[in-house]
Amino acid sequence: MHGGKVTGASDGVGMGARFIVTLPTTRAAATENADPTEPAKQPVRRLRVLVVDDNHDAAESLAMILHEHEVQCAFDGEAALAKAEEFHPDVVILDIGLPGINGYELARRLRALPVTANAVLAALSGFGAPEDRARSSEAGCEQHFVKPVNPQTLIDFLRDNATKLTL
Incomplete structure (x- = not known):
């Protein structure tokens, strides 16, 4: 792989x-x-990605997987808001079960900030029931991934969004 x-x-x-x-x-x-029968993938535009997860190892592992991009991590909602103000992420991948400000509220607050109003927000959570997905969508997330997520799924998600963000 x-x-x-x-x-x-x-x-x-x-x-x-x-x-x-x-x-x-x-x-x-x-x-x-790579399989020569598959169409060649275009080079990826380097995105600024903010990973928010209270599990430090999970956040840092995800940052390593997404090494094609400029990735920063935050480990709670308050830190994510502060980091977003200085980092201006294109994409925010956020855990829902955060201490203090949960991921739903964090998504709402990120949508209210000028620097992240148009960022792509994706929930990455252990909560995957239909009502959890609906809540993340209502809060402003375009995507809801359930842990554990296949790393290639996230890489492809960023590749797709890099293409959309350059159009």
């Missing part, structure tokens, strides 16, 4: 073995082994 490869070699029984794991350092390198 990462576009890498694993090779192994041995000089014989009792001689040990060598294994080499190769992973690409950029997304472009990962496409070298």
Whole structure:
């Protein structure tokens, strides 16, 4: 899935073995082994993405997955509002179950800020019932992902929105 490869070699029984794991350092390198029958994907416009999650590891892991973009993290609603004012994100991916200001209220407040009024908001939450999705939509989120989300789904979501934001 990462576009890498694993090779192994041995000089014989009792001689040990060598294994080499190769992973690409950029997304472009990962496409070298892409299926030639699939249409080539256009380069992605680098977006400013704000990830908001009270789970530091989850937020930072997501930031690493989205490395093609400029990503900053906030770990609660108040910090997200302050970060949005200085960072001017194109996209905000926010957890719903935040302490203090929950994700629904955070989405409403982000919509009210001039710097994020037109940002793409996406909920990323463990709450995935139809009423949860409806609440995130009413609060201003264009998308609602349920944890755990496939990383490629988020990468594709940002790619699609990068295209829309440049039109």
